[in-house]
Amino acid sequence: xxxxxxxxxxxxxxxxxxxxxxxxxxxxxxxxxxxxxxxxxxxxxxxxxxxxxxxxxxxxxxxxxxxxxxxxxxxxxxxxxxxxxxxxxxxxxxxxxxxxxxxxxxxxxxxxxxxxxxxxxxxxxxxxxxxxxxxxxxxxxxxxxxxxxxxxxxxxxxxxxxxxxxxxxxxxxxxxxxxxxxxxxxxxxxxxxxxxxxxxxxxxxxxxxxxxxxxxxxxxxxxxxxxxxxxxxxxxxxxxxxxxxxxxxxxxxxxxxxxxxxxxxxxxxxxxxxxxxxxxxxxxxxxxxxxxxxxxxxxxxxxxxxxxxxxxxxxxxxxxxxxxxxxxxxxxxxxxxxxxxxxxxxxxxxxxxxxxxxxxxxxxxxxxxxxxxxxxxxxxxxxxxxxxxxxxxxxxxxxxxxxxxxxxxxxxxxxxxxxxxxxxxxxxxxxxxxxxxxxxxxxxxxxxxxxxxxxxxxxxxxxxxxxxxxxxxxxxxxxxxxxxxxx
Amino acid sequence: xxxxxxxxxxxxxxxxxxxxxxxxxxxxxxxxxxxxxxxxxxxxxxxxxxxxxxxxxxxxxxxxxxxxxxxxxxxxxxxxxxxxxxxxxxxxxxxxxxxxxxxxxxxxxxxxxxxxxxxxxxxxxxxxxxxxxxxxxxxxxxxxxxxxxxxxxxxxxxxxxxxxxxxxxxxxxxxxxxxxxxxxxxxxxxxxxxxxxxxxxxxxxxxxxxxxxxxxxxxxxxxxxxxxxxxxxxxxxxxxxxxxxxxxxxxxxxxxxxxxxxxxxxxxxxxxxxxxxxxxxxxxxxxxxxxxxxxxxxxxxxxxxxxxxxxxxxxxxxxxxxxxxxxxxxxxxxxxxxxxxxxxxxxxxxxxxxxxxxxxxxxxxxxxxxxxxxxxxxxxxxxxxxxxxxxxxxxxxxxxxxxxxxxxxxxxxxxxxxxxxxxxxxxxxxxxxxxxxxxxxxxxxxxxxxxxxxxxxxxxxxxxxxxxxxxxxxxxxxxxxxxxxxx
Numbered sequence: 001x002x003x004x005x006x007x008x009x010x011x012x013x014x015x016x017x018x019x020x021x022x023x024x025x026x027x028x029x030x031x032x033x034x035x036x037x038x039x040x041x042x043x044x045x046x047x048x049x050x051x052x053x054x055x056x057x058x059x060x061x062x063x064x065x066x067x068x069x070x071x072x073x074x075x076x077x078x079x080x081x082x083x084x085x086x087x088x089x090x091x092x093x094x095x096x097x098x099x100x101x102x103x104x105x106x107x108x109x110x111x112x113x114x115x116x117x118x119x120x121x122x123x124x125x126x127x128x129x130x131x132x133x134x135x136x137x138x139x140x141x142x143x144x145x146x147x148x149x150x151x152x153x154x155x156x157x158x159x160x161x162x163x164x165x166x167x168x169x170x171x172x173x174x175x176x177x178x179x180x181x182x183x184x185x186x187x188x189x190x191x192x193x194x195x196x197x198x199x200x201x202x203x204x205x206x207x208x209x210x211x212x213x214x215x216x217x218x219x220x221x222x223x224x225x226x227x228x229x230x231x232x233x234x235x236x237x238x239x240x241x242x243x244x245x246x247x248x249x250x251x252x253x254x255x256x257x258x259x260x261x262x263x264x265x266x267x268x269x270x271x272x273x274x275x276x277x278x279x280x281x282x283x284x285x286x287x288x289x290x291x292x293x294x295x296x297x298x299x300x301x302x303x304x305x306x307x308x309x310x311x312x313x314x315x316x317x318x319x320x321x322x323x324x325x326x327x328x329x330x331x332x333x334x335x336x337x338x339x340x341x342x343x344x345x346x347x348x349x350x351x352x353x354x355x356x357x358x359x360x361x362x363x364x365x366x367x368x369x370x371x372x373x374x375x376x377x378x379x380x381x382x383x384x385x386x387x388x389x390x391x392x393x394x395x396x397x398x399x400x401x402x403x404x405x406x407x408x409x410x411x412x413x414x415x416x417x418x419x420x421x422x423x424x425x426x427x428x429x430x431x432x433x434x435x436x437x438x439x440x441x442x443x444x445x446x447x448x449x450x451x452x453x454x455x456x457x458x459x460x461x462x463x464x465x466x467x468x469x470x471x472x473x474x475x476x477x478x479x480x481x482x483x484x485x486x487x
Numbered sequence: 488x489x490x491x492x493x494x495x496x497x498x499x500x501x502x503x504x505x506x507x508x509x510x511x512x513x514x515x516x517x518x519x520x521x522x523x524x525x526x527x528x529x530x531x532x533x534x535x536x537x538x539x540x541x542x543x544x545x546x547x548x549x550x551x552x553x554x555x556x557x558x559x560x561x562x563x564x565x566x567x568x569x570x571x572x573x574x575x576x577x578x579x580x581x582x583x584x585x586x587x588x589x590x591x592x593x594x595x596x597x598x599x600x601x602x603x604x605x606x607x608x609x610x611x612x613x614x615x616x617x618x619x620x621x622x623x624x625x626x627x628x629x630x631x632x633x634x635x636x637x638x639x640x641x642x643x644x645x646x647x648x649x650x651x652x653x654x655x656x657x658x659x660x661x662x663x664x665x666x667x668x669x670x671x672x673x674x675x676x677x678x679x680x681x682x683x684x685x686x687x688x689x690x691x692x693x694x695x696x697x698x699x700x701x702x703x704x705x706x707x708x709x710x711x712x713x714x715x716x717x718x719x720x721x722x723x724x725x726x727x728x729x730x731x732x733x734x735x736x737x738x739x740x741x742x743x744x745x746x747x748x749x750x751x752x753x754x755x756x757x758x759x760x761x762x763x764x765x766x767x768x769x770x771x772x773x774x775x776x777x778x779x780x781x782x783x784x785x786x787x788x789x790x791x792x793x794x795x796x797x798x799x800x801x802x803x804x805x806x807x808x809x810x811x812x813x814x815x816x817x818x819x820x821x822x823x824x825x826x827x828x829x830x831x832x833x834x835x836x837x838x839x840x841x842x843x844x845x846x847x848x849x850x851x852x853x854x855x856x857x858x859x860x861x862x863x864x865x866x867x868x869x870x871x872x873x874x875x876x877x878x879x880x881x882x883x884x885x886x887x888x889x890x891x892x893x894x895x896x897x898x899x900x901x902x903x904x905x906x907x908x909x910x911x912x913x914x915x916x917x918x919x920x921x922x923x924x925x926x927x928x929x930x931x932x933x934x935x936x937x938x939x940x941x942x943x944x945x946x947x948x949x950x951x952x953x954x955x956x957x958x959x960x961x962x963x964x965x966x967x968x969x970x971x972x973x974x
Contacts, residue, residue, distance in 0.1 A: 137878040174906035181894040
């Protein structure tokens with residue numbers, strides 16, 4: 001079943017590749033159908049997931065590569081625990097949304113949707129792979145579709161941004177590869193299940209260095225200040241759908257990797273590093289939020305807010321406890337949906353107004369009430385209003401960390417105020433205020449694909465906000481063994 | 488009876504040499520291009536089949552009183568090099584029209600050099616090694632100058648002069664060894680090396696250095712790479728491809744044979760391991776950094792081949808202290824050579840096809856090639872992605888495998904140099920991809936490959952993906968072959 005979910009997008013790609021040129025506009029239907037099937041299957045798995053059981057479920061394991069001289073054994077090993085289950089559903093949801101909001105893509109649509117599906121495949125693979133090398137392979141595959149998607153279908157300095165994205169990621173993963181090989185040699189296996197039951201004290205490099213090698217790639221991806229500079233560029237210049245995937249799912253690869261690899265395989269070092277995680281988390285929160293305040297470009301604003309929000313994830317991880325880690329997992333899920341939705345809305349505005357400069361926009365609620373309402377919902381969720389998804393995760397993170405890093409947590413809470421500031425200010429400037437004659441002719445979001453995408457995400461935001469257990473429980477089962485290791 | 492078996496073991500090479508003679512002689516009477524091409528392909532096929540039967544009949548053993556040996560290692564290279572020759576011949580069919588009257592000589596020389604290269608992996612006696620080195624070298628000097636224009640002649644002359652110098656250095660090293668041991672057989676030399684005392688040790692090390700310097704020319708590693716860019720640029724493109732994979736593979740074969748067999752003793756192997764580690768680090772770095780500034784794609788691939796040789800030398804440096812000693816790095820080198828052969832041949836085939844039409848090797852002229860030749864551009868992209876080492880390609884597995892061997896030999900620093908170099912290399916490899924997919928084409932005229940180049944491209948792309956996704960077959964084969972060197 002997991003293999004089906006992960007590799008089903010390849011079928012879509014094959015069909016798209018076989019479409020004759022004159023029917024290339026149909027590729028979006030193929031992509032949508034593919035993404036829909038993946039979503040249905042992922043939700044089915046989510047329902048079938050046994051929440052009373054920790055550990056990995058739906059495991060599929062085959063020997064893939066086995067070299068006995070070099071102890072070079074890679075297993076084809078897929079499985080999900082609560083944490084990866086949540087990420088899997090998130091990826092499938094945003095994968096469909098990304099296809100829907102790309103409905104108007106006219107430029108080389110065959111290639112576009114094929115790359116988008118390949119991206120989805122690699123992300124699904126990252127979240128389900130339980131062999132470290134397999135994980136790394138999916139992690140690397142993701143680079144190529146991103147490179148093409150940003151540099152061909154992006155806007156502005158798209159080529160530069162695509163480069164920057166690829167380089168930062170590749171640079172980080174280079175270190176990860178070294179760490180992975182050293183780890184694999186020390187442990188004699190790449191099986192993450194076994195690795196996270198072992199005590200690794202003896203490797204070719206000190207375990208602290210090993211921890212650094214491994215976390216570096218994840219830190220770039222999350223991103224952690226000062227390795228965040230790729231993010232605003234890539235987000236701003238990417239097409240809307242790619243921004244959605246980038247903010248919604250790709251950043252989570254960083255947080256997921258830290259949890260799955262760094263914290264659970266090297267818990268001893270993680271305990272030493274916890275305070276650094278907290279410091280970097282708070283710096284991220286505050287720096288991100290402050291920079292967000294001065295942004296004049298709508299998309300860049302959301303991009304910087306992501307840096308701030310990923311700081312919460314880092315802070316939650318630094319707690320090393322049940323509540324904090326669950327909060328971090330929740331924050332990854334909710335931020336994925338909320339920021340995904342924010343990028344969708346910004347994309348809709350840009351598609352109509354052809355500008356993202358906040359200074360030029362005003363009173364758009366008059367022309368596009370529906371977009372405005374959804375934007376307000378997403379904004380409020382993002383600043384953590386109770387009854388919406390963002391609230392739950394932030395509360396859990398602060399509760400989890402306060403006992404451990406009191407002063408830092410208090411500093412972090414300031415971030416909430418700043419978030420409220422930039423979100424509300426942005427909404428006020430763009431959607432409220434005087435209606436401008438220049439924007440008189442703009443229409444609301446009326447197309448079915450726009451509405452489907454919006455409604456689906458708003459529904460998830462409220463569902464998780466009102467009944468957080470639906471996701472929180474499942475994440476909790478996922479982090480439980482990790483917490484056990486860290487205790 | 489014994490002589491007959493010896494001849495039998497030499498069969499694969501004899502076929503090539505015999506056909507080379509026949510082709511040149513027939514050409515005096517009938518000049519038909521298809522005849523020449525057909526018979527040279529037939530020769531390679533015959534050679535491959537004969538090698539296959541040697542394997543099937545289990546004819547492993549030594550021949551001609553220990554000049555030559557047929558073992559898993561030499562069989563591996565016989566298959567590899569004959570395969571390379573076949574692809575080079577396929578790639579030459581369209582190109583060789585430029586040589587008008589001298590086509591027969593061209594193909595005959597490819598066959599003789601292929602025979603020489605195959606023998607390089609099989610000879611175990613210094614005299615024999617020297618003779619086949621010359622056989623290979625002289626054939627290639629002529630082939631490089633075959634275009635007879637200024638650049639090609641310059642390249643040929645340069646290759647000849649530097650080649651002669653390197654041969655002299657090699658010979659000097661061999662002479663030292665002979666002086667020490669009184670024998671030209673690698674087996675006898677190994678015994679003397681193992682028994683070396685402090686007096687003779689210096690001479691052994693000196694001989695080793697000379698051999699590395701002389702054979703480094705064939706492998707094209709820094710600092711013996713000076714000839715590479717000019718020769719690669721000036722030579723006929725199929726010959727450039729041939730040099731970059733065939734000659735390099737043969738160079739590595741003979742180096743492995745000499746160092747693992749003659750210098751295999753523990754007392755000395757750590758010395759040359761360090762030397763190779765240094766060569767590897769410098770080669771990777773110089774090759775990659777200089778490649779960045781290249782504007783001519785053949786020159787760029789020249790520097791890239793220096794960098795790739797650096798990755799390969801990592802495998803030579805990787806001598807494990809554990810059981811199995813050399814076979815760890817050796818199987819890494821062999822796996823990498825096959826992956827690299829498919830990848831680089833694919834890249835050159837695409838370049839030949841494209842430059843046949845646009846008459847330029849400038850990267851700038853590849854603009855918009857994705858529109859003019861979608862399949863070729865996709866194939867070239869696959870090759871470049873594989874050279875960068877991004878999954879799911881052969882290049883990725885090869886790199887991980889060879890780095891894994893290095894980690895197990897406690898060469899973590901070298902692996903870090905290697906992975907950082909991969910990041911650098913992404914810049915110039917992907918720049919070509921960028922040109923092809925992003926820039927506007929200079930004209931809309933279609934560029935097509937023709938059947939023979941198309942077939943070569945299909946073989947290369949298929950190989951890249953096959954090894955990338957299902958590497959275990961090749962892994963098993965190269966490990967079996969590597970066990971020849973128990974160490």
